Amino acid sequence: MSTTSSIATLEQLAIGYQPKKGKAFSLFNRVIQEQLMPGELVCLLGPNGVGKSTLLRTLAGLHKPLQGKIYIGATRLDKLSASKMAKMVSVVLTERIPTDNLPVYSLVAMGRYPYTGWWGNLSPKDHEHIQCALLATHTDSFADKTIDKLSDGERQKVMIARALAQDTPLILLDEPTAHLDLPNRVEVMRLLHKLALTTGKAILLTTHELDLALQGADKLWLMQSKEGMVSGTPEDLVLSGAFEKAFSSSGFAFDKRSGRFKMHTEGKAPIVLKGTGTGKYWTQRALERQGYEVHSQTEGGMPLIEVFKQNQVYTWHIRLHDQIHTVSNIESLLKTLQTSQPAINSHASST
Numbered sequence: 001m002s003t004t005s006s007i008a009t010l011e012q013l014a015i016g017y018q019p020k021k022g023k024a025f026s027l028f029n030r031v032i033q034e035q036l037m038p039g040e041l042v043c044l045l046g047p048n049g050v051g052k053s054t055l056l057r058t059l060a061g062l063h064k065p066l067q068g069k070i071y072i073g074a075t076r077l078d079k080l081s082a083s084k085m086a087k088m089v090s091v092v093l094t095e096r097i098p099t100d101n102l103p104v105y106s107l108v109a110m111g112r113y114p115y116t117g118w119w120g121n122l123s124p125k126d127h128e129h130i131q132c133a134l135l136a137t138h139t140d141s142f143a144d145k146t147i148d149k150l151s152d153g154e155r156q157k158v159m160i161a162r163a164l165a166q167d168t169p170l171i172l173l174d175e176p177t178a179h180l181d182l183p184n185r186v187e188v189m190r191l192l193h194k195l196a197l198t199t200g201k202a203i204l205l206t207t208h209e210l211d212l213a214l215q216g217a218d219k220l221w222l223m224q225s226k227e228g229m230v231s232g233t234p235e236d237l238v239l240s241g242a243f244e245k246a247f248s249s250s251g252f253a254f255d256k257r258s259g260r261f262k263m264h265t266e267g268k269a270p271i272v273l274k275g276t277g278t279g280k281y282w283t284q285r286a287l288e289r290q291g292y293e294v295h296s297q298t299e300g301g302m303p304l305i306e307v308f309k310q311n312q313v314y315t316w317h318i319r320l321h322d323q324i325h326t327v328s329n330i331e332s333l334l335k336t337l338q339t340s341q342p343a344i345n346s347h348a349s350s351t
Helices: 052-059 082-086 104-115 124-136 152-165 182-199 210-216 234-240 242-246 277-289 330-339 341-350
Strands: 008-014 032-036 041-045 067-072 089-092 170-174 202-206 219-224 228-232 252-255 260-263 270-274 293-295 304-310 313-320 323-327
Touching: 008 052, 032 228, 041 052, 041 182, 041 210, 052 170, 052 202, 082 089, 082 104, 089 152, 104 124, 104 152, 124 152, 124 182, 152 170, 152 182, 182 202, 182 210, 210 234, 219 234, 219 242, 228 234, 228 242, 234 242, 270 277, 277 293, 277 304, 277 330, 313 330, 323 330
Parallel strands: 041 202, 041 219, 089 170, 170 202, 270 293, 270 304
Antiparallel strands: 008 032, 008 067, 219 228, 252 260, 304 313, 313 323
């Protein structure tokens, strides 16, 4: 039975497709046992084809589960009428809705359709919900514009506003940051986190933005076809190794220390890097991109790079054997290392 304090509960759930004839096709080979709690922003992650969008659509009632139960509050999903379902779950999908000629206010007002009755007349309470949704998503300043006049980021915030105006305890979003530039991706993720916190709603979204999910989500659901569903706070999943394992690849690896992904490159000789703050961080990124193994402590007289900053100006000292090279930018640093590569490699092989 579901936990009454949860907004949604998944019990022994299996997802996939049930064809009209023949055997059902399961997308995810393990049953799912999870809960969505009030005030949580949960990011649903996993490799392509594992069933993230299908799970989201199953929660939205658009697909029937192959087995198991879904509770929204204390009520089973399959027992909810269409009108009741519309008051419990709102959905923002990736499909573009053909409403370019609609004003923003009218599109957000569509979120009130479960409450307007047969004639669709908006009450003062409906207008209050619409205005609150516009203000909460910072879309009130262009409420009179038509959708075709908006940027992609503004469109996505309007769709979130429509879901917010629907006033459901659960909001589901499928790839809400897809096709957005980095500033808008960050803004949308921050907005969703704030809405979950301030409204007490549960928000579940699918995403491929792993870095943003690590920074913005209260909880992660990791779908892995072999290991099943693993869930927890981003930090716990990183420390346990589950996040690293879920996204292991021959082309890149997840670094627990920095919380970011690194591309695998052809290994070069080890180098010691010393310094502090921003200069050291970006120098290390550049060195690792080129394949150098970066250390913080000198061992066996390894080549040493020191980062200095004075009056907002950076300089780099490269100590190799008895020589010191001084450069004024990272590009010159990398060129100097490239020129000295035979000496560096011979030094590494001799230690």
